[in-house]
Amino acid sequence: MHAEPLSAFPPDFVWGAAASAYQIEGAADEDGRGESIWDRFCATPGNVRSAESGAVACDFYHRYRDDIGLARELGLDAFRFSIAWPRILPDGRGRVNTAGLDFYDRLVDALLEAGIRPFPTLYHWDLPQALEDAGGWPARATAEAFVEYVDTVAARLGDRIADWTTNNEPFCASWLGYGWGVHAPGRRSVADALAAAHHLLLSHGWAVEVLRRHSPDAEVGIALDLSPIQPVSDDAADTEAARVMDGSHNRWFLDAVLRGEYPPDMLDRFAQVAPPVADGDLAVIAEPLDFVGVNNYSRWLVRADPASGEPLVVRPPEAQLTDMGWEVYPDGLYEVIMRLHGEYAVPKIYVTENGAAFADVVMHDGRVHDLERQAYLEDYIAATGRALGEGAPIAGYFVWSLLDNFEWSYGYSKRFGLVYVDYPTLRRIPKDSFSWYRDLIARRHAVAHPEAASPARA
Ligand code: FCB
DSSP states (O other), X not given: OOXXXXXXXXXXXXXXXXXXXXXXXXXXXXXXXXXXXXXHHHTSTTSSGGGOOTTTTTOHHHHHHHHHHHHHHHTOSEEEEEOOHHHHOTTSSSSOOHHHHHHHHHHHHHHHHTTOEEXXXXXXXXXXXXXXXXXXXXXXXXXXXXXXXXXXXXHHHTTTOSEEEEEEOHHIIIIIIIISSSSTTOOOOHHHHHHHHHHHHHHHHHHXXXXXXXXXXXXXXXXXXXXXXXXXSSOHHHHHHHHHHHIIIIXXXXXXXXXXXXXXXXXXXXXXXXXXXXXXXXXXXXXXXXXXXXXXXXXXXXXXXXXXXXXXXXXOXXXXXXXXXXXXXXXXXXXXXXXXXXXXXXXXXXEEEEOOOOOOOOOTTXXXXXHHXXXXXXXXXXXXXXXXXXXXXXXXXXXXXXXXXXXXXXXXXXXXXXXXXXXXXXXXXXXXXXXXXXXXXXXXXXXXXXXXXXXXXX
8 A cells, every 4th residue: 555645636636526316316206307228227127236226226316415414524625426317308308307407406506505516427327218219329319419408407507517527438338338238228239339429429529518608617528437458468469459449448439539530440440330420520529628537447458359359358367356356456547647648638637436346344343444445545546646746637536436326237236435325224334435535635635725724823
């Protein structure tokens, strides 16, 4: 374990935690919320472990004030949450559900009152089912509907939001949902995945303009899942496998958003299933951004698989793994940040997600001693500090997640929270990592505002 280099973090560095609507809110049938693709996906046997769903989740919809109390106790500068499209437009477009807007209005005000910057994401995977029924993200009309939704949300909240994130992880939303079928809506088609990815990116580009109109002073960005992808050996075939996987996971999205092009080698590879790109789309997608959010957890080691012709992920020997089976690899966060800074010259970077699932238990003393999570966060924050020290423009860091929550197809079996949630009672138990993160933030704030930390003078 390293101590994070204290001096690397500037005084205005944003310390945060993140979550998303479907994973924490619950209240799936309340106040006029429409059905989302995740409600439907969870209801289909075999999709989610133990047939669990986000129907109740952490019940954040009713308990948000208490949870903001926890965020305040942590000393968070910002809270990253997402807005559920089916609460705002239950049918995806058309009819606006005012009760849905009211909820986020109250949430934003409660955060502001607590001195915590609301850091909303507009799409964290809960597409209204009605839009999926009409074609989903492979259809261009879904990106057009997103503009209507963003316009509705920004008209209501835009006066109080300083940081907007359009889409969360378009790679996962497209490939896991439409390519591999392991996330909602559970389709398995490479052509659909590529078309979905294109329309997610297009929806992002269009949304940037809408957000700037409603919130002229706000900063706008996107959250991308970026992981280093490395060959398992120097063998030419393995190196090529890593290049290909980097092409579909990382470069596809980075090149589109930051350079206005899809990587030519990947377009060749996908020639038979090319996405439906209309004239001008890539210019929209590459609309200049104020920041790029990085979601990073691990790295992927790959080797060539002559049988399938596809890169194959291999488990690194002797690696320390989290409960997700993901390797603990703090240098990976440093590497992706330095790539954004060096290769793509991104003006501002947030680590919008980073964290680890471990099999936490409440001990006889009623506490959760999650030392592994603390060590993980400590090392990844140190990696962030190292990138800062080398000039990367990192403005903030968000732990995934504030609370244990619904981890998609893994249901409630994976705990990422700084706060343990006892699902049968919904009781919150701050873990040891909570106290550790609270103290780290307090030390940073003391460096930034020494006068506030010194005893009052008579
Ligand atoms: C990311 C997702 C987030 C959470 C973490 C563990 O890919 O954005 O919702 O599930 O992984």
